[in-house]
Each structure stands twice: as C-alpha cells, then as structure tokens.
Amino acid sequence: MTATPVAPAFLERIGVSRFIPSSKFSSVIVTLVLLLVMFGVGASRYRNFASGQVILNLFVDNSFLIVLAVGMTFVILTGGIDLSVGSVVALSTMIAASLARDGWPPLVIIAIVLVAGSTIGLLSGLVIHYFQIQPFIVTLAAMFLARGLCYVISLTSISITDPFFTTMANTRIPIADRMSITPSVIIALVVVVIGFIVLHHTRTGRTVYAIGGGEHSAMLMGLPVPRTKVLVYVISGFCSAVAGVLFTFYTLSGYSLTAVGMELDAIAAVVIGGTLLTGGYGFVLGSLLGVLLLGIIQTIISFEGTLSSWWTKIVIGGLLLVFIVLQRVLTARRT
Amino acid sequence: MKTLDIWRTLTRSRLFWPIVTLIALAILNVAVAPNFFSIQVKDGHLFGSIIDILRNGAPTILVALGMTLVIATRGIDLSVGAVVAISGALACTIIADAPDGNNPATVLFAVAVSILFSLVLGSWNGLLVSVFGIQPIIATLILMTAGRGIAMLITEGQIITVSSAPYKVIGAGYWFGLPASIVIAAAMFVIAALLTRRTALGLLIESVGINPEASRLAGIRSRGIVWTVYIFSAVCAAIAGLMISSNVTAADANSAGLYIEMDAILAVVIGGTSLAGGRYSLTGSLIGAFVIQTLTTTVYTIGIAAEITLVFKALVVIAVCLLQSPVVQARMHRRKAAPPLPPVPSGTISTPVPATTAGAAS
Numbered sequence: 001m002t003a004t005p006v007a008p009a010f011l012e013r014i015g016v017s018r019f020i021p022s023s024k025f026s027s028v029i030v031t032l033v034l035l036l037v038m039f040g041v042g043a044s045r046y047r048n049f050a051s052g053q054v055i056l057n058l059f060v061d062n063s064f065l066i067v068l069a070v071g072m073t074f075v076i077l078t079g080g081i082d083l084s085v086g087s088v089v090a091l092s093t094m095i096a097a098s099l100a101r102d103g104w105p106p107l108v109i110i111a112i113v114l115v116a117g118s119t120i121g122l123l124s125g126l127v128i129h130y131f132q133i134q135p136f137i138v139t140l141a142a143m144f145l146a147r148g149l150c151y152v153i154s155l156t157s158i159s160i161t162d163p164f165f166t167t168m169a170n171t172r173i174p175i176a177d178r179m180s181i182t183p184s185v186i187i188a189l190v191v192v193v194i195g196f197i198v199l200h201h202t203r204t205g206r207t208v209y210a211i212g213g214g215e216h217s218a219m220l221m222g223l224p225v226p227r228t229k230v231l232v233y234v235i236s237g238f239c240s241a242v243a244g245v246l247f248t249f250y251t252l253s254g255y256s257l258t259a260v261g262m263e264l265d266a267i268a269a270v271v272i273g274g275t276l277l278t279g280g281y282g283f284v285l286g287s288l289l290g291v292l293l294l295g296i297i298q299t300i301i302s303f304e305g306t307l308s309s310w311w312t313k314i315v316i317g318g319l320l321l322v323f324i325v326l327q328r329v330l331t332a333r334r335t
Numbered sequence: 336m337k338t339l340d341i342w343r344t345l346t347r348s349r350l351f352w353p354i355v356t357l358i359a360l361a362i363l364n365v366a367v368a369p370n371f372f373s374i375q376v377k378d379g380h381l382f383g384s385i386i387d388i389l390r391n392g393a394p395t396i397l398v399a400l401g402m403t404l405v406i407a408t409r410g411i412d413l414s415v416g417a418v419v420a421i422s423g424a425l426a427c428t429i430i431a432d433a434p435d436g437n438n439p440a441t442v443l444f445a446v447a448v449s450i451l452f453s454l455v456l457g458s459w460n461g462l463l464v465s466v467f468g469i470q471p472i473i474a475t476l477i478l479m480t481a482g483r484g485i486a487m488l489i490t491e492g493q494i495i496t497v498s499s500a501p502y503k504v505i506g507a508g509y510w511f512g513l514p515a516s517i518v519i520a521a522a523m524f525v526i527a528a529l530l531t532r533r534t535a536l537g538l539l540i541e542s543v544g545i546n547p548e549a550s551r552l553a554g555i556r557s558r559g560i561v562w563t564v565y566i567f568s569a570v571c572a573a574i575a576g577l578m579i580s581s582n583v584t585a586a587d588a589n590s591a592g593l594y595i596e597m598d599a600i601l602a603v604v605i606g607g608t609s610l611a612g613g614r615y616s617l618t619g620s621l622i623g624a625f626v627i628q629t630l631t632t633t634v635y636t637i638g639i640a641a642e643i644t645l646v647f648k649a650l651v652v653i654a655v656c657l658l659q660s661p662v663v664q665a666r667m668h669r670r671k672a673a674p675p676l677p678p679v680p681s682g683t684i685s686t687p688v689p690a691t692t693a694g695a696a697s
Contacts, residue, residue, distance in 0.1 A: 081472070127653070131660040134610055136411075136472060140597060141652040148646030155640055256642070260593075264480050277473050310487035310588075317481020324469055324477070 027274035027326060028286040035289055038296045046303045052179040058295040060181060063188040064089065064243040064250065065294070068266040069273070069287040070195040071239025074232040076270050077199070078211040079279025080135035082233065084124065085240040086262035087146035088117050090255070092244020094150045096165075097158035097254025106164035114241045120146060121237020125230035139233075143263070150256035157255040160248060168249045184246045191242060195284040204228060212279025268316050269294055272323050276331065293319070349607030352658065353622045356605070356651075360629045368636050380509045384632065386517075392628030393516035394419070394575035396621060398595055399602035400527050401568030403620040406603050408544045408561050409612030410464060410471035415572040415599060417482020418456050419592025422449040422573035423580030424489040427497050436499035445502070450573050456482070457569025461562035479596070486588035496585040506582030516578045523571065528617050537615075540564065544612030601648065602627055605655050626651070 043050035059066070068085050075082045092113045099109045124142045128135050160166070172180035199205035207228040210218040219225045248254065273290030275282025297315050364371040364384070374383035398415050405412045429445040430436045456478060463474035508515045531537030542550040543557045551557045575595070580586045604610065605626050606619025630651065634644045657663055 127657070131657055131662050133656045133660050137600070137604065137610060137652070137656055140600070141649045141656070144597070144645045144649035144652065148643055148649060151640060151642035152646065155642060264476065267476065268480065271473075277470060308487070308492055310484040310492060313484030314481045314488070317477050317484065320473075320477045320480060321463075324473055325467065328467060328469060 025274075027323065027330060028283060028289065030323075030326065031272055031274055031286060031289045031293060035293050035296065038293065038300065042296065042300045042303065045300075049299075049303060052176065054299065056175070056179055056181050056185075058292050058299065059185045059188065061250075061298075062291050062295045063182070063184040064246040065262070065265055065269065066188040066288060066291050067191045067239050067243040067246060068262065069269040069291050070191050070284055071236035071243075072263075072266045072270045073195065073273075073275055073282060073284050073287045074199070074208060075135070075236045076267070076275050076277060077208050077279055077282055078229060078232050079215070080128065080229075080232065081139065081267070081277075082121075082124070082236045082240075083136065083139040083263050084120065084142035084146055085236060085243070085266055086259040086264075087143045087150070088120055088237060088240035089244040089247055089259040089262055090150050090257070091120075091146040091153075092117055092241045093248045093251070093254040093258055094153045094158070094256060095254075096245065096248045097160050098153050100160045100162040100165060101158055106162060110245055113245055114238060117241025117244065118234050118238045121233040121235070121240070122230065124237070125233030128233065129226055129229045135233075147256070153256075154254070155256070157253055159253045165248060165252060169252050182249070184249050187242070187246060191239065192284060192288055199284055204231065208232060209280055212276075212281065214280075265294060265316075268320050271327075272319055274323075276327055277324075278331075349616055350619055350622060352655075353605050353607060353619060353626060357622060357626050357629060360626065360633055364629070364633050364636060367633075371636075376512075381512055381514075384636075386514065388625065388628045388632050389517045390514040391631075392624050393514075393520040394578050394592075395595065395598050395602060395627060396520045396624040397523055397571045397575040397578075398568075398599040399606075399620040399624045400524060400617065401564075401571030402596075402599040403603050403606070403608055403615050403617055404527070404531070404540060404564040405471070405568045406544075406600075406608055406610060407540050407612060407615035408564050409547070410561065410564070411475065411600065411610070412460065412565060412568045412572075413472065413475040413596050414456070414460060414478035414482055415568060415575075416592040416594065416596045417479050417486065418453055418569050418572035419576035419579060419595055420483055420486035420586075420588050421456065421489065422453055422576035423586040423591050424486040424495065424588050425449045425452055426502070426577055427495040427580050427586035428489055430497045430499050430502055431495050436497055437501065439501045442499060442501040446505075446577060449577060450570060453569040453573030454566055456573075457566035458562070460569065461565035464565060465558040465561040483588060486586075486591075490586055490588045492588070494585050494587045498584065502581050503584055504581070506578040506580070516582070519574065519578070523574065524617065524621060527567075531617070536560075541613055541615065544615075598624075598627055598648075601652055604652065604659070607659075609659070 039050075042054075048054070068089070072082060072085065095113050095116055096109050099112065100106070104112075120142055124135075124138050127133060128138045168183055171183055173183065173186070174180045199208065207218065207223045207225070210221065210223055211225055211229060215225060215229075247259065251258070269290035270282070270287045271277060271290070272293055273282070273286030273288070275286060294316060297319075298312055301309065301312055301315075361371070368384070371384050374381055374385060376382070398419070402412055402415065426445040426449045429448060430441060433441040433445075435441060460475050460478060463469045463477070464471050467474075504510075504515050505519070506516055510518045531540065539550070539555050539560055542553070542555060543560050547557050572592075572595075576592060579591055600610075602623035603615075603620045605623035606616055606621070608615040608619060627648065630647055631641075631644050634647060635641060
C-alpha cells in the first residue's frame, strides 16, 4: 500500500466525481440504478425475461449467497475480512449430509451445523482480537482447516435422502399465479431483516460501525470493542452455517469441493453493495442489492445462451473494479 | 559462554524456527520411510524423495519469491493463482494450435508470449495499487476473480492437452542431471537475491514497506518500486504456471494454481517475513516453501489422503502466526529480558551473569 494519494486527485481532475451525487447512499443508489438498467437490458433483449418468476428466481438461486453476504457485511464493516465462509459452507453441507446418512434427526443436524459454523467463527475472532493477527491470514487458516475437515469427513460426495431435507428442497410456496419461492428464500430474507435490525437499531450495530470508523476511538468511547470484534466473526460463521444448510436444501448433497471461491462472490456482493472495505460505512440492504446484481448478470448470461459461463467471472471482476474506484472517489471527497 | 552466544544468535535469527520445523519434518519422514534421504542416479538423472520435494516445490518457490517482495512493500498479491492459470492456458493453446508442437521455436514463442502477458497483468495490479491507491488485497482480488475467467476464455473452457517434447522439459525434464524446474527456480532465486541484496533495491523495498510516506519524502520513488514488485510477482507466477502445465502436459483453467497464492503467502509467513511489510527474507521464503512441500510429502508417505494436507497446513499457519504475533512475541521477550542483560553487543564483554545461565543451558 502506498500512501501517495495521487489517484483521487487524478480522478477528480478528469471529473468523474461530478457525476456522482454526494450522499451517504450514493454508492447504494449507483448499485440500484445498475440493477434496474441490467434488468431493463435483459427485458428488452429477451422475451420472458421481465416475468415475476425470473425476479423470484434471483432470490431462489442466490438465497445462500444472500445469507453469506449479510454475515460478510458485519465483518467488513469492522474493517476485517472473512475468507473462510466458502469452506464453512462446504463443511456444513458435509456435516449435514454425513449425519443425515447416519439417520440423525434433521433439527439436531441443523443445530450441530450452526454450532460448528459459529465455533469456527468464534475461534477466528478470538485469535484475531487477542493475538492481534491480521483477519486475512487467520480466516485463511480457518478456510484451510474447514476445507480439510470436509475431506476428513468424506472424500466423495454424499447425497441426502432424508425426508425433511427433500421436502425443504422440493416445497414451493406459491405467491401469485405461476410464481413461487422456496422456504430458503424466506429464511434468507429473515436473516436480512435480522441483520438490518441488529446493524441499524441496536447498540451492537452502532459499535460495529464505530469499530470500522476507528477502533481506537471506539475503545476510548468505552464501547465494548473486544466483544463486538469477536462477535462479528461469530455472526459471519453462523451465517455461513445457515448458508450451508440452505445450500444442502438447494443441492441435496454434501461435497467437499462445493462453494470453492464463494467467499469471493460474497465479498464482491458486499463491495458492489456499497460497503467500504476499510470499514465503518455500508448497509445490509446494499449487500442484498449486490447479490441480486450478481444474480442478474448470471441470468442474462444464461439467457444469452451463446455466452459461456466464464464471462460471469470477468464481468464480476469488472464490476468490482468500477465499484472500488468509485469508493476511492467517494472517500477522497469525504476526507 | 561461547555456546550460549552461538545459541542466542541462532535463536534470534528469523530463520531458526523455519529450519527447526524443516528438520523436524525430515526426521519424521526418515522415521516413516528410512530411505527418505537416499538419492539414486538413473540414466544420468537424480531420483529420490528430496529431489521430488524440490521439483514439486519449484512452482511454490517461484510464486513465494515474488510474493515476498510484494509483502515487503506492505502489499499482497492474491492474483498469482489466476496468473498461473492464464500463463499455462496461453502457452498450451499456442502450442496446441501450432502445426508442429515439437518445434522449439514454437515453444519459445509460447513461453515468451506467456511471460510478456504476465508483464501486462502485473502492471495492471501495480497500476491499481500504486497509482489508484487501492488496498492491495482488494486490487489483486479483481484479477483473482476475473483472471480465471480470462484463462477459461483462452482455453474456451476445455482442458488443453499438448504433446510437445521441448515444452515438457520445463516442468518434467532434466538439465545437468537435475530437474529443469529446480534449475529455473534456483536461477530466479539467485537473480532476485542479487538484484535486491547487491543493489540498493532491497533497501528501497524495505523502506517503502516500513513507511511509504516517509520514504516518499526521503526521495524514494515508491510508486515505481511498488509497481515493479507486482510485475515481478506476476512474472514469477507465469513461470510457475508454465512449469505446472508442462509437468502435466495440459492447461486446466479451473484448477491450475488453485490455492497456490495461499501456499505462497504461507511460505512467506513461515519464512519470517512479516505481513506488516518491511524487513523480508528471500531465503526464509525458500525454506518456507520447502517446509510446505515436505509437509505435503510427509502426509503422502504417512498414508493420509492428500486432501487432508489442508488441515495440517492450517495448523502450521496458526502455529506460526501465533508465534509471530505481537502478543506472544512481547511475552517471550519479557521472559528473555528477565536476566539483567543490557543491550551490549554479545561477545565483546564478559560478565559473570550469563556464565551461570550458560552452565544451565549446556
């Protein structure tokens, strides 16, 4: 990292920032506009794109990513990062699948999965706070650990035949004529609502923002910094476990190589949703929009048919670039 | 007295713990497979476990080499795995499309194109970090995400297999009786070591890592230096990508170099270079890469499934990080500082105090 702040000045000179409204919602607004534009593009290019079910499928196919993004938002708001979420999702599917194979009751399985995910988060958080090691490297170790534990459970894929899981996978909740969602969508939206309430209407939420704004000043203000800092990793671990459960509902199997790179999707969704990677600034609802934007790109690419799936990665990379540069412009102006 | 001094210099050295780990792993290996250290000569080539470790470790060593310099400037390069995939994909596609894959000129052209393209990729990372001032983790995350897509674009989603004898030499061939990949990695190491330690470059890199602003004020062109280290890292990754694809005679855009950035970062951390930037040790990273590769081999020889290596790697990272963490360091130094020893250069003055401890230690 160089401390030569040339770029903002350079961007200022070419006049990029003039076109961006100055408000604390500005980058979320950009995301929303982009989402609408993308939807408009899709609707004008393909028949059947502008149907209710296409919109609902954005939620159905990305319910686990929504939950992951909520957890990741908490971590990134404190200025940290959690690279272990993808592996924890895989570990959750493995635990669920192997226990289901052994005939454990579904609710006990889910409880165990949630406890396991939260424990990994708790351990990461404790090491990060009390040993003052960078979150990046600690969660990297957690990522290796969780992925390795997957292989300890089984080297091959395990399919789930438990009636509860298959019911959850196949249930469709009708909303309107020929439009339906899955139970996973409801769970994901409940997680978003809880995340929203915790972040914006509780003391814990305000402490999260305060730590991101400046950990030292938060400490001096007498806020419970250690507790909250560990807590955000527990939340992220818990969300990863929930996402893992939703993922088993989605795929009805446990496999060690699932969700490779999903942490990048989650981080991308949070960044595109307008949360500052340095912390202290961002919204849960922005992350939801970020996930939907990633989802709509995937939908357009699949509607296009001739475009191959790897274009998704390139487009996401490009979007990340745009939003990160946008963040630089916005933060440069604020300071 | 003398032994204590030597012991103290040894344990103070940043390379002490990595070397101890390496030796411990080697002993463990000998205990499981007594012929671990045996090296045979077949057809004028060297064979043996050690040679295997060196050969399989060559890509990690290369990537760790570039990563060390990046980390020394307080940066990090997450995109190396993607660069590995891109360079392998590019070289294999060129060779597969050429009329005669066995033509050395074709292979040279493919290698040159891959390395030139890595210069572009490295410049891109350098641009984002040094000119736009974006956090390195985030800046290189962009290429990490998009890079695999680019690699798949090049291979059109297929696994490209090549049957080219000259290309196979890079990853699986032999020069002077040694595996060619080891020779290449050693050459890169020597070049990097000479460039950074025999010129002022290493000093400048460290100063940028310790305090970018102060070094800029001191007249160091930190932007150019940061830019250079990202380009160097990408070139190292590209060569590693050539080795990996040449070794398996195929380019797999999805899995080539997967997690190699993690291995490289791990090697650098084990080698004693702090992620906070500043002082770095290329030799340390080299030893770190050996530790990782030996660990992988050990897991194989003990007979555990290869995938579970990840668990052991995680435990090693956690252990090393805890040992290096400010909290543990402070506690250890407090204990070390307990005998009343003023900061006198060791060996120049003899006081009766350490003599008693020397007796206890030896």
